Amino acid sequence: MPVRTTESSPKASFAALLTASFFVCALALGAADNQPRGSHCEPAPETAVHVKTVHDGGVTRFFVENDEYCEVTMTFEMGLVNMKGSTTFPYTATFAPRQTSEAFEVSPVQPDSKWEYSYTNYFKLGSNCARHDDSFVYQLPYAPGNKFKVTQGYNGKFSHTGSNQYAIDWDMPEGTLVHAARGGVVVRVKDDSDKGGPTMEFDHYNNYILIRHEDGTLAHYCHLQKNGCLVKVGQVVAMGDVIAHSGNTGFSSGPHLHFCVFRTQDGRARVSIPVKFRTNQEKAITLTSGHSYRASETQSASVRPSSKPT
Numbered sequence: 001m002p003v004r005t006t007e008s009s010p011k012a013s014f015a016a017l018l019t020a021s022f023f024v025c026a027l028a029l030g031a032a033d034n035q036p037r038g039s040h041c042e043p044a045p046e047t048a049v050h051v052k053t054v055h056d057g058g059v060t061r062f063f064v065e066n067d068e069y070c071e072v073t074m075t076f077e078m079g080l081v082n083m084k085g086s087t088t089f090p091y092t093a094t095f096a097p098r099q100t101s102e103a104f105e106v107s108p109v110q111p112d113s114k115w116e117y118s119y120t121n122y123f124k125l126g127s128n129c130a131r132h133d134d135s136f137v138y139q140l141p142y143a144p145g146n147k148f149k150v151t152q153g154y155n156g157k158f159s160h161t162g163s164n165q166y167a168i169d170w171d172m173p174e175g176t177l178v179h180a181a182r183g184g185v186v187v188r189v190k191d192d193s194d195k196g197g198p199t200m201e202f203d204h205y206n207n208y209i210l211i212r213h214e215d216g217t218l219a220h221y222c223h224l225q226k227n228g229c230l231v232k233v234g235q236v237v238a239m240g241d242v243i244a245h246s247g248n249t250g251f252s253s254g255p256h257l258h259f260c261v262f263r264t265q266d267g268r269a270r271v272s273i274p275v276k277f278r279t280n281q282e283k284a285i286t287l288t289s290g291h292s293y294r295a296s297e298t299q300s301a302s303v304r305p306s307s308k309p310t
């Protein structure tokens with residue numbers, strides 16, 4: 001859940017305030033509370049992003065420390081008493097990976113009177129400036145020559161709604177090698193779970209990999225086998241690289257691979273993106289439920305030296 005943080009200015013203890021609030025940390029989790037039911041495969045709670053406030057004279061400056069391997073988009077909601085901001089609120093902005101960036105500042109309107117601010121922040125992985133390269137054709141995320149059936153496509157009634165509208169499910173035996181459908185940087189890896197089931201209560205048991213593409217969009221590979229991830233956070237993978245073993249973890253009604261490309265809308269929401277795939281017969285098609293697709297024998301596939309996540 002998002003954390004609401006309050007600071008105020010009792011005049012007598014300004015020195016104490018300065019010390020106590022030099023590092024104020026407000027963690028925002030995945031903010032999945034506004035996601036429609038059935039949209040399984042939300043990334044798990046995120047913890048490598050922190051908000052810092054620094055009191056500089058009468059001004060409070062807000063910084064976002066982002067240790068993730070991709071941008072984060074954060075939304076701030078502010079409650080201000082006798083204070084003004086350097087921007088308008090709610091404020092949504094994207095913060096670059098692996099660095100600390102200044103977001104905005106607030107300062108008293110009348111410095112001699114009591115002032116107070118509180119804020120709630122939410123964030124999601126990814127940039128709200130990302131624009132998907134629609135000319136990019138994805139590879140099927142399995143080995144050359146292999147063939148699997150799509151059991152749920154775009155707008156699938158079971159769970160491909162809301163933020164998973166343009167996801168694809170392939171019926172796939174557990175332990176099948178999953179290949180990157182597109183290259184990028186590995187942002188998140190989770191493979192510590194061995195539980196799965198057909199209801200949302202199992203969602204947090206989902207094992208998954210998130211990969212950031214060059215255009216700022218993210219790909220989500222879900223329901224992976226326990227200890228089945230073969231890449232680590234920060235690793236660069238190429239299209240066709242083996243990244244994991246498929247499984248049946250999380251909100252999953254049977255062994256399958258769930259794949260979805262998305263961009264981030266704001267600190268609370270993400271938007272999935274329809275993509276096209278190359279198969280052994282087609283150069284670029286939209287996959288549909290009930291059909292099986294064989295991966296081209298000539299599609300790239302490589303097993304890079306990999307190590308387990310630490």
Ligand SMILES: [Zn+2]
Pocket residue numbers: 152159160167168169257258259
């Ligand atoms: Zn799915």
